[in-house]
Amino acid sequence: MYAVVRSGNQQFRVNEGDTIKVAKLEAEVGTEITLTEVLLLGGGNAVVGAPTVSGASVTAEVTEQGRHPKILIFKMKRRKGYRRKRGHRQDFTALKINGIHYNPTAAN
Template sequence: MYAIVRTGGKQYQVATGDTLRVEKLKGEVGETVELSDVLLVADGENIRVGVPAVEGAKVVAKIVEQGKAKKVLVFKKKKRKGYRVMRGHRQMFTALSIQEIM
């Protein structure tokens, strides 16, 4: 059984027992989170597709980690002008462990 959920402007295919990193969600480590924006639920031959979301479907996940991803360096330069800018960015994330698909 798997589902496709939307969170943080992105879509993820999840199954029970999976661990995934999503955009930062509110909550502490150990708390449970319900992802109610479920776009598709598939259980063998039985597939339910939502328009845009499946009615009554939800995914229950447990927060495993709150953290920052590795640093991404952004370098800008304009030739012959002496313009050089180096910036870094670390995106906040939440690691989720999928407990149940309903």
Template structure:
């Protein structure tokens, strides 16, 4: 069974047992959280589509760790104007392990 969930402004296709890095969620490591914004759920040929969410559907997940992604380098330059700007960014993430999908 799989589901499409919305968290952190993004959509993810998840299955049970999958590990997934999402935008940072304020929860302790080892805590169990519920993702209740399920947009779609399917198993084999049967598919349920929400409008926009499926009523009563949820995905149980456990927080595995928190961390930061690799650095993204930003470089801005205007040619012939002697302007250069360098900047870096590391986005925080929360790694989740999907335990169960209830549709």
């Protein structure tokens, strides 16, 4: 079974045992969190949410708090001596998916 979850205004297709990198979450390494914004459950009988699937959740463990590689932003206007160089590193949280849970009776 797989699920499509939303975290940090992005959607991720996850299976049990997968590792994903989402936008930074305020959680310590080693803690278990629950993602409740499940948009779709797939597999044998697919369940599509409107907009989310009631009674569905995904549990994950925080494995890392880190930063992506630096991205350089360089602006220049020709013949004017205008040059600006800036860098940016985005924070992320790495999650290991422990389980996908669905209780159809809790949906009603």
